[in-house]
Amino acid sequence: MKNLFERTSSNWVRYSEYEWKEAENGKLYLTPTKTAQPSIYDPLSEYQRIVLDAINIGRLGTQHKSEKEVQKAIQQFAVKYGLLGLMTALPTTPNFMDYEAVYLPKNHFIREESMSTMDYLNLFFPFDKPDVVKRGIESMWNINNDRVMMALVMTMSDKPMAVNMSFQREYAESYEWMNQQFIDIAFTFISSFLFYEDYDKMTPEQRLLMQQGMEAFGGIAPTYRIALLDKPTIVWDFHSLMLGIQMMFSFMLTDSDKPIRLCRHCTQAFVASRPSAVFCSPQCKNKHNVYKSRGKNKDKDGDTDA
Incomplete structure (x- = not known):
């Protein structure tokens, strides 16, 4: 990539x-x-x-x-x-203002397969409502007394009306x-990460379950x-x-040269500079080595070095 x-x-x-x-x-x-x-x-x-x-x-x-x-x-x-x-x-389309209703594929949040445009807009304008008139497939949207918003709409005029409204x-x-x-x-990232990290430890059923989850x-x-x-x-x-x-x-997830990893020390996601990298920074690598060294000393002496 x-x-x-x-x-x-x-x-x-x-x-x-x-x-x-x-x-x-x-x-x-x-x-x-x-x-x-x-x-x-x-x-x-x-x-x-x-x-x-x-x-x-x-x-x-x-x-x-x-x-x-x-x-x-x-x-x-x-x-x-x-x-x-x-x-x-x-x-299903960002141009839903051009239709009589909003049509929705399966998602986490809305069970209905379709709903009226105004009801749908209300989900995203819970405080101040936009000045929109909707008659069938025709829509009219007015922006009054706000030059910044008018300038923004003109600048992004190549976008669908609904995108501009957002x-x-x-x-x-x-x-x-x-x-x-x-x-x-x-x-999704953790599933992919663990699938390859723990592949040999998983049962065929566990692997299949993770693969099916990724397909979604x-x-x-x-x-x-x-x-x-x-x-x-x-x-x-x-x-x-x-x-x-x-x-x-x-x-990024499918990039084998610079994969996304979890830092072995701070556990934050990072883009690895090479496939074998396991730390997000030299600082995390040094800290991890220090903690690892202290742990070995504690096991050996029964206490942690000062």
Whole structure:
């Protein structure tokens, strides 16, 4: 996967500040603050950091971290990369505003196979509702008295309406749903990691179970086009950051030259510079060797060296 994304680009929006807010239904949502300012960036330019951060957030639950710590980590993730774009990740198409209803494949969160567009929008706008009029396949969306939001829509006018709506300051995503997405990424990575690390220790039934679990991973495939910029460039049309993470993670997971590993000392996910690497940094390697040496001395002398 050498330089896989060297000549690729894709735009996403992140805000300078996010906050957790509780809706009337008692659920917790992450949303940009009233004064937060949007900026546009290319997730593919920092794809390794995004994927590793997603994996490490998903593993927080297994490390017995409190919900407050998990929420803080997700909030920091959003400041760095934006919200996941779940509103356009779940339906069969990001262009659902062009249809009479929203159609949904099987997912963790919504049991219905279809639902009205307005009911679906309400799931992601629990506080301030967008000014949307929907009549059959026709939609009209008004943005009033907010020049920043109007400028953002004009800048991202090549995106479907629903994607643009997910960039607005009023858009919010459920903590429960966001956390589950990170857990899914982490679970998929750990399953793959352990499958090869413990292959000889597993029964055929255990191997089959892990293989079947891996087959369930995936999402709606992104589209792409070629742009003649300073050089021929693949432009990915991600309709959600979540879809982008899934694609970037898939390429990284299958990269045999620079695989994703768990550091033997700090247990954080990292991209190995070579297939045999087991530490994320020289510091972790040194600390591990020190602890290992102290353990040997303790076993030998009955006490740990000072």
